[in-house]
Amino acid sequence: xxPETLNFFDKVYQxxxxxxxxxxxxxxxxxxxxxxxxxxxxxxxxxxNSHQKNVPAHRVVNRxxxxxxxxxxxxxxxxxxxxxxxGIVVVDNQIQNFEKVFxxxxxxxxxxxxxx
Numbered sequence: 001x002x003p004e005t006l007n008f009f010d011k012v013y014q015x016x017x018x019x020x021x022x023x024x025x026x027x028x029x030x031x032x033x034x035x036x037x038x039x040x041x042x043x044x045x046x047x048x049n050s051h052q053k054n055v056p057a058h059r060v061v062n063r064x065x066x067x068x069x070x071x072x073x074x075x076x077x078x079x080x081x082x083x084x085x086x087g088i089v090v091v092d093n094q095i096q097n098f099e100k101v102f103x104x105x106x107x108x109x110x111x112x113x114x115x116x
Contacts, residue, residue: 008036012046015105019059022086023103024095026063033105035112048072058082065098 015030027040027047036042040063047057047069058079062068070079070093080090089096 008034008039008042009046009049012043013050013053013055015109016047016050016055016057016060018105018109019056019103022088023101024059024061024065024083024088024098025103025105026061028063029102029104029106030060033109033112044069059103061095065095065102067093067095 011034012030015033016025019025027043028037030043031037031039043060047055047060050057051072057069058073060069067079067083067090070077073079073082075081080093083090083095088101095101
C-alpha cells in the first residue's frame with residue numbers, strides 16, 4: 001500500500017477508537033469527518049485491515065445501518081453479537097433505532113484542522 005493510504009487508515013482508526021460504547025457510525029461519516037467525503041469505501045478497506053489492531057470495527061456500518069462488513073468477522077454473527085452485547089438491537093443485519101445510536105464524528109469531535 002502507498003504511504004498516504006496507510007496514513008489515511010491510521011486516521012480512520014483514531015476516529016473509530018473514539019466511537020462510544022453502544023454507538024455506531026458509518027463509513028461515510030468517518031470519511032466526511034476526515035475531509036474525504038468520497039472515500040467511504042477506503043474507510044471500509046481500513047476496517048477490513050483493522051482486525052489485528054484492537055479497533056472496534058463492529059461499530060462502523062453503512063449509511064443505512066446495515067452490517068455490510070459482517071463477513072469480515074470470524075463467525076457468522078460475531079459482529080451482530082458484539083453490537084448486541086453493547087445494547088444495540090439488530091434485526092436481519094439492520095440496526096434498529098439507527099438514528100438513536102448513530103454517532104457523528106463531525107458533530108462530536110473538534111475539526112481536524114482548526115483555523116488560527
